[in-house]
Amino acid sequence: MSDQSKSQKTLDNEAYQQPDDSGHFGQFGGRYVAETLTSALQELEATYRELWRDPAFQKDFDYDLAHFVGRPSPLYHAERWSEKLGGAQIYLKREDLNHTGAHKINHAVGQALLAKHMGKTRIIAETGAGQHGVATATVAARLGLECVVYMGAKDVERQALNVYRMKLLGATVVPVTSGSQTLKDAINEALRDWVARPEETFYILGTVCGPHPYPEMVRDFQSIIGREAKQQCQKMTGKLPDVLVACVGGGSNAMGLFYEFIEDQSVKIIGVEAGGLGVESGEHAARMAGDRKGVFQGQRSFLMCDDDGQITESYSVSAGLDYPGVGPEHSYLREIGRAEYVYATDDEALAAFRGLTRMEGIMPALESSHALAYVEKLAPTMKKDQVIIVNLSGRGDKDIHTVAAIDGLDVGLQG
Amino acid sequence: MMRIKQRFARLQAENRKALVPYITAGDPAGKTVEMMHELVRNGADVIELGFPFSDPVADGPVIAKAHLRALSHGVTLNDVFSMVSHFRETDNETPVVLMGYLNPIEIMGYEVFAESASKAGVDGVLVVDLPPEFADALVAQIRPKGIDMINLITPTTSDERIKKICSVASGFIYYVSLKGVTGSARLDVTSVQQRVAHIKQFTDMPVGVGFGIRDGESAAAISQAADAVIVGTVLVSELAKFDQEGGTCLQRVGTQVSEMRIAMDNR
Numbered sequence: 001m002s003d004q005s006k007s008q009k010t011l012d013n014e015a016y017q018q019p020d021d022s023g024h025f026g027q028f029g030g031r032y033v034a035e036t037l038t039s040a041l042q043e044l045e046a047t048y049r050e051l052w053r054d055p056a057f058q059k060d061f062d063y064d065l066a067h068f069v070g071r072p073s074p075l076y077h078a079e080r081w082s083e084k085l086g087g088a089q090i091y092l093k094r095e096d097l098n099h100t101g102a103h104k105i106n107h108a109v110g111q112a113l114l115a116k117h118m119g120k121t122r123i124i125a126e127t128g129a130g131q132h133g134v135a136t137a138t139v140a141a142r143l144g145l146e147c148v149v150y151m152g153a154k155d156v157e158r159q160a161l162n163v164y165r166m167k168l169l170g171a172t173v174v175p176v177t178s179g180s181q182t183l184k185d186a187i188n189e190a191l192r193d194w195v196a197r198p199e200e201t202f203y204i205l206g207t208v209c210g211p212h213p214y215p216e217m218v219r220d221f222q223s224i225i226g227r228e229a230k231q232q233c234q235k236m237t238g239k240l241p242d243v244l245v246a247c248v249g250g251g252s253n254a255m256g257l258f259y260e261f262i263e264d265q266s267v268k269i270i271g272v273e274a275g276g277l278g279v280e281s282g283e284h285a286a287r288m289a290g291d292r293k294g295v296f297q298g299q300r301s302f303l304m305c306d307d308d309g310q311i312t313e314s315y316s317v318s319a320g321l322d323y324p325g326v327g328p329e330h331s332y333l334r335e336i337g338r339a340e341y342v343y344a345t346d347d348e349a350l351a352a353f354r355g356l357t358r359m360e361g362i363m364p365a366l367e368s369s370h371a372l373a374y375v376e377k378l379a380p381t382m383k384k385d386q387v388i389i390v391n392l393s394g395r396g397d398k399d400i401h402t403v404a405a406i407d408g409l410d411v412g413l414q415g
Numbered sequence: 416m417m418r419i420k421q422r423f424a425r426l427q428a429e430n431r432k433a434l435v436p437y438i439t440a441g442d443p444a445g446k447t448v449e450m451m452h453e454l455v456r457n458g459a460d461v462i463e464l465g466f467p468f469s470d471p472v473a474d475g476p477v478i479a480k481a482h483l484r485a486l487s488h489g490v491t492l493n494d495v496f497s498m499v500s501h502f503r504e505t506d507n508e509t510p511v512v513l514m515g516y517l518n519p520i521e522i523m524g525y526e527v528f529a530e531s532a533s534k535a536g537v538d539g540v541l542v543v544d545l546p547p548e549f550a551d552a553l554v555a556q557i558r559p560k561g562i563d564m565i566n567l568i569t570p571t572t573s574d575e576r577i578k579k580i581c582s583v584a585s586g587f588i589y590y591v592s593l594k595g596v597t598g599s600a601r602l603d604v605t606s607v608q609q610r611v612a613h614i615k616q617f618t619d620m621p622v623g624v625g626f627g628i629r630d631g632e633s634a635a636a637i638s639q640a641a642d643a644v645i646v647g648t649v650l651v652s653e654l655a656k657f658d659q660e661g662g663t664c665l666q667r668v669g670t671q672v673s674e675m676r677i678a679m680d681n682r
Contacts, residue, residue: 022549034544034567035568036473041570178483179469179483184470185470195473209632292522294522295516296518305522308519309492309520309521310469370572
């Protein structure tokens with residue numbers, strides 16, 4: 001493990017190079033798995049290392065991002081919203097316009113290319129809100145591979161539309177009834193499946209969490225978001241943004257935006273977790289609002305657990321943020337002071353969901369609405385010539401019935 | 416101390432193989448110490464005691480549910496230490512290995528864990544999700560207390576890693592005979608024999624084999640190849656019936672262990 005002072009030195013004086021060879025981001029990350037999974041992870045790491053630097057692989061990946069995903073996604077100047085808030089100029093990175101409606105398709109395409117290269121015949125995945133499951137079912141359909149998606153039973157209910165989409169795409173959706181019946185339990189089941197059939201199975205993991213090399217690999221596949229945003233911002237405003245804001249569940253959309261800017265010290269980086277019913281209520285997913293670090297699902301990171309080390313249940317109105325762990329690189333960025341992590345409550349996120357929909361004609365995912373809610377507080381404190389980029393990680397179609405239910409309406413497709 | 420070493424030395428002198436039953440501490444509630452003695456009475460040589468974790472990803476549904484039942488009874492790591500202390504009041508010879516996941520140890524702190532485990536009379540620790548590369552800090556705390564670090568080797572572990580694991584581990588090696596989680600499908604005795612022989616090229620430590628052993632026949636077959644036969648799921652699934660059937664479950668588990676013992680000794 002690197003110590004704190006060494007980590008800090010790495011960022012100040014040299015290029016940012018994380019994780020280290022053992023998959024650690026400072027003290028976070030690593031590969032804390034049973035020996036039964038080690039060889040599968042070693043095989044994946046070796047393939048990834050070989051291909052990520054391979055121009056032919058990059059060419060295929062770029063082609064898929066352009067022609068299948070629909071990249072580059074636009075950077076949109078939300079003029080009316082910026083005007084209303086009366087401060088910084090707000091730009092939305094429109095990942096909601098990607099094929100399947102969220103950033104998840106970026107890493108699903110990348111991992112599918114690896115699966116194909118490795119000759120795997122079966123794809124498994126876990127999903128919370130269903131966006132990663134839909135993205136995985138989509139790439140599996142495209143490659144003609146068997147696809148099994150594990151999803152917490154509670155999430156199956158909250159996200160009936162996405163469950164149906166996955167089934168239409170030919171995937172088998174397995175509801176997980178153990179534990180909290182949400183994302184963490186879906187990941188447990190996916191890991192159990194993978195251990196049993198590692199030869200033919202590729203596990204397309206949905207975020208920058210889990211054992212090495214997933215946090216690094218998913219980040220690299222998602223880093224296209226930040227690379228595009230940087231170029232687009234410079235072209236549109238003539239400068240780098242002042243602040244980046246993104247929601248953080250596992251943290252894949254956020255790492256995708258942040259990574260390219262880590263060495264640009266003038267750019268402030270802010271991750272927004274789910275404050276649920278309020279951090280003091282205990283019903284939330286604001287892992288970094290607490291100070292608990294531990295080991296869970298293959299990685300060392302900030303997490304939610306009790307005094308005995310048992311993982312506690314998280315809560316958020318957004319299934320995509322309802323997870324007790326967080327990507328280890330986020331924990332590292334917080335520890336070295338490079339990024340700040342705040343939270344927005346359910347109510348604040350719902351207000352932002354309605355606000356952006358009315359003000360800009362863009363309906364954001366409830367996940368992204370947490371980032372937008374924080375921007376509503378932040379922008380008025382900034383100057384009019386300053387720039388905020390907020391990652392609009394996905395679109396809100398999947399959340400319409402959740403919002404409608406809060407409004408007392410039944411719009412169908414409830415679980 | 417060093418009960419594990421002594422136990423294997425004695426068994427070797429007697430030309431017998433170790434029988435290592437696994438139960439989850441706190442499942443059923445309040446019966447663990449009684450069950451541990453029952454296991455010993457029926458021929459257990461080493462007891463593996465699972466300490467519960469909310470997310471036991473390497474375990475199959477039977478043992479995962481046992482973890483959750485124990486947690487629903489409020490069992491903590493400190494409670495598990497108390498159970499071992501209580502067991503030690505009348506059994507100072509049978510080695511006890513704690514088996515579980517890293518986070519409860521991490522939150523307790525390695526030093527406190529090692530101290531408490533030692534005081535309670537724990538002989539070995541198997542942390543399922545702590546690979547040998549990252550085990551140094553925990554080993555540095557437990558080894559001076561005479562507590563062994565038991566590690567897993569699987570059918571897919573490379574020779575390079577077998578060497579690394581053997582350099583970190585002590586007590587015995589736990590060979591996972593099957594792919595998959597605990598309680599998975601039937602095992603292939605011939606391939607286990609070959610694999611155990613292969614592992615033995617790298618270490619003088621005893622090699623125990625677990626996963627997939629369910630009765631006297633499979634226990635006897637595995638004991639041809641291994642120094643220890645580790646059995647868990649079949650016992651835990653019997654104990655799961657305790658709420659409905661009461662104490663007869665405990666006796667049936669004793670009988671299961673006894674049948675394995677006899678089959679192994681008469682092989």
